[in-house]
Amino acid sequence: MYASPIARLVQQLAKLPGIGEKTAARLAFHIIRAAPDDAAALAAAITDVKQRIRFCGVCWDLTERDPCALCADARRDAGLVCVVAHPQDVAAVERTGGYRGRYHVLHGLLSPLDGIGPDELNIGSLIARVKSDQVREVIVATNATVDGQTTAHYLAERLAASKVPVTRLAHGVPVGGELDWLDDGTLATALKARRAL
Amino acid sequence: MYASPIARLVQQLAKLPGIGEKTAARLAFHIIRAAPDDAAALAAAITDVKQRIRFCGVCWDLTERDPCALCADARRDAGLVCVVAHPQDVAAVERTGGYRGRYHVLHGLLSPLDGIGPDELNIGSLIARVKSDQVREVIVATNATVDGQTTAHYLAERLAASKVPVTRLAHGVPVGGELDWLDDGTLATALKARRAL
Numbered sequence: 001m002y003a004s005p006i007a008r009l010v011q012q013l014a015k016l017p018g019i020g021e022k023t024a025a026r027l028a029f030h031i032i033r034a035a036p037d038d039a040a041a042l043a044a045a046i047t048d049v050k051q052r053i054r055f056c057g058v059c060w061d062l063t064e065r066d067p068c069a070l071c072a073d074a075r076r077d078a079g080l081v082c083v084v085a086h087p088q089d090v091a092a093v094e095r096t097g098g099y100r101g102r103y104h105v106l107h108g109l110l111s112p113l114d115g116i117g118p119d120e121l122n123i124g125s126l127i128a129r130v131k132s133d134q135v136r137e138v139i140v141a142t143n144a145t146v147d148g149q150t151t152a153h154y155l156a157e158r159l160a161a162s163k164v165p166v167t168r169l170a171h172g173v174p175v176g177g178e179l180d181w182l183d184d185g186t187l188a189t190a191l192k193a194r195r196a197l
Numbered sequence: 198m199y200a201s202p203i204a205r206l207v208q209q210l211a212k213l214p215g216i217g218e219k220t221a222a223r224l225a226f227h228i229i230r231a232a233p234d235d236a237a238a239l240a241a242a243i244t245d246v247k248q249r250i251r252f253c254g255v256c257w258d259l260t261e262r263d264p265c266a267l268c269a270d271a272r273r274d275a276g277l278v279c280v281v282a283h284p285q286d287v288a289a290v291e292r293t294g295g296y297r298g299r300y301h302v303l304h305g306l307l308s309p310l311d312g313i314g315p316d317e318l319n320i321g322s323l324i325a326r327v328k329s330d331q332v333r334e335v336i337v338a339t340n341a342t343v344d345g346q347t348t349a350h351y352l353a354e355r356l357a358a359s360k361v362p363v364t365r366l367a368h369g370v371p372v373g374g375e376l377d378w379l380d381d382g383t384l385a386t387a388l389k390a391r392r393a394l
Contacts, residue, residue: 002288003261005249009242015235017227023215025285028246030214032259036247038212043243045206046228050236052202053229062229064200088222091199 006032058129060105060122062087070103077101079136083126083155085109085143093141101139104129109147110154121151123158130162140168203229255326257302257319259284267300274298276333280323280352282306282340290338298336301326306344307351318348320355327359337365 002010006028013024031039055061056068063069070076070090080101084090090103106121118124130138140155142148156166172190173182182190199207203225210221228236252258253265260266267273267287277298281287287300303318315321327335337352339345353363369387370379379387 002284003250003259003265005242005246005261006259009246012235012239012242015231015239016224018220018223025288026215027213029283029285031243032246032250034212038209039243039247042209042212043240045202045209046236046240046243049202049206049225049229050233053200062200062203064202068200086226087199088226091222 059103060107060125061090061103075100079134080139081126081129081135081137082139082141084141085148085151089141106142106151109142109145110151111147118154118158123155126155127158127162130159130164135162135164138164138166140166142168144169144171256300257304257322258287258300272297276331277336278323278326278330278332278334279336279338281338282345282348286338303339303348306339306342307348308344315351315355320352323352324355324359327356327361332361335361335363337363339365341366341368 002025009028009031010021010024013019013027014021016024019027031042052064053062054064054066056063056066056071058067058071061068061070065072077100080099081104082093082099082101083104083106084093085106085108087105090105093099093103104122104126106123106126108116108121110116110118110121126138129135138155138159140152142151152168159166170193171186172193173179173186179187199222206225206228207218207221210216210224211218213221216224228239249261250259251261251263253260253263253268255264255268258265258267262269274297277296278301279290279296279298280301280303281290282303282305284302287302290296290300301319301323303320303323305313305318307313307315307318323335326332335352335356337349339348349365356363367390368383369390370376370383376384
């Protein structure tokens with residue numbers, strides 16, 4: 001029912017994750033009403049990201065330059081490797097401001113039901129990296145979900161031969177969290193992992 | 198924390214209505230992972246819509262050609278003008294398949310609190326159109342909200358001098374709706390406007 005350029009834009013926007021037909025139409029009409037500069041900037045940003053973003057050959061994070069800024073930074077501890085599922089997770093750990101090591105991005109988690117095995121992830125490159133580099137510790141920072149835990153255990157097994165210690169993020173009460181609202185599993189884990197005050 | 202082309206894309210996407218920082222990042226990473234053709238098609242659709250879409254000089258709907266396909270269609274009854282707030286509403290009425298007249302798009306609703314008065318809407322062109330054309334009836338199809346009702350009453354007053362009948366959409370029980378879930382206002386209106394079976 002819309003003029004064809006509008007219909008085409010709605011159709012393209014509706015391909016984005018979590019954007020249905022209705023939301024796509026709302027976004028399309030916003031773009032139509034927006035300043036021409038804003039629309040041009042959005043279109044340019046999309047084109048740009050596809051042309052300029054590639055994988056870092058060391059840690060497999062998304063980057064403009066290979067190796068990426070984090071891998072090229074000599075002040076960061078190359079002996080610590082934090083393994084994450086997605087590039088977003090690198091940003092999340094960086095936001096804490098408390099980590100000064102390097103990263104390794106798997107680009108997914110093991111999920112046998114979805115047909116995602118070790119060969120679909122950047123696990124081979126991690127093993128090679130741990131063998132060749134002076135890695136003192138591998139921190140597995142995957143989600144605390146079934147897939148995340150499975151991946152963490154698989155990595156620990158694969159890295160056992162290298163004798164490099166493999167650690168994972170602590171489970172416990174979220175900072176600011178109320179016990180009353182916490183699920184039993186988390187509370188039980190937090191109780192078992194209690195620490196001296 | 199993201200490489201600059203990614204950060205720029207996230208920033209541009211976050212300008213869209215209802216898209217926050219987190220959703221923008223999710224969309225950006227989807228675009229990065231998408232096929233190059235899909236990303237190019239999205240960028241092209243955005244550029245295209247800004248270049249090719251304009252207002253119809255008659256009904257103010259968005260269109261590629263002026264006058265738009267609906268205004269240029271001689272089979273449609275020029276004596277009936279359906280007044281709507283937004284171009285999306287034209288599409289909604291058209292989807293019913295039951296209307297064969299023309300449209301007039303106000304591009305908004307009267308909203309004194311937001312500083313939107315008659316001069317901010319396409320009301321002058323509607324009055325002129327009703328005066329000059331052979332309009333037999335003006336159907337005000339604005340939302341059944343406070344702003345929509347205010348706009349409808351304002352239009353009825355402004356068009357009173359033209360002696361052209363002004364009608365509005367019927368209120369009542371939505372088709373398929375259950376009385377038990379209906380708000381009291383709608384049920385009361387539906388009762389008052391009851392019709393012979």
